[in-house]
Amino acid sequence: QVQMVESGGAVVQPGGSLRLSCAASGFSFNNYGMHWVRQAPGKGLEWVAVIWYDGSKKYYADSVKGRFTISRDTSTPKNTLYLQMNSLTVEDTAVYYCARGYPRAENFDYCGQGTLVTVSS
């Protein structure tokens, strides 16, 4: 079955960096675009970034552009999505979900359980 497991969430100081990972299984990872979506505590959903199935295109939310980088490792058995987060601010505090792009790259169907990033001094 489709499964995605995020990891890497932690407490980090403002200005710090963090790399999130998402291990995907149960589907042909190389055939799907992948997203990061986040949710601040008690708030709504915010789309963060997408990477095309082959890594050829990447798009970002304005709020993270220039600070976050989405990437993917398609070598077997890694099948892993990453989010490198730099220059973190308190506004980046959220649960971060990775999600599979389906049925179009602009949608997503399955999400992982999420990983919590807390930016605090």
Place this chain on the structure above:
Amino acid sequence: DIQMTQSPSSVSASVGDRVTITCRASQGVRSWLAWYQQKPGKAPELLIHAASSLQSGVPSRFSGSGSGTDFTLTISSLQPEDIATYYCQQANSFPLTFGGGTKVEIK
């Protein structure tokens, strides 16, 4: 960026009631509108894509309609397991954007 506005922000209804949630885009998104359901403490799940296409496995009491700037999600007969927050999302262009969410509760 395209702004998405949902209403109401919350709704309380009885089991069996019909519930309607609306979503308005700040500019036309054709039929590229999705609806997601998020139950408390869980990740969001895709309900409807392309405005009216039901995702596999989603009960038929859920339906979507609309195009351009105005869209509707309808639950024809509210069930206890439908308690959740519902989000619309425009899938027309990047950056993707969500509505603020509608919390559905049982009266």
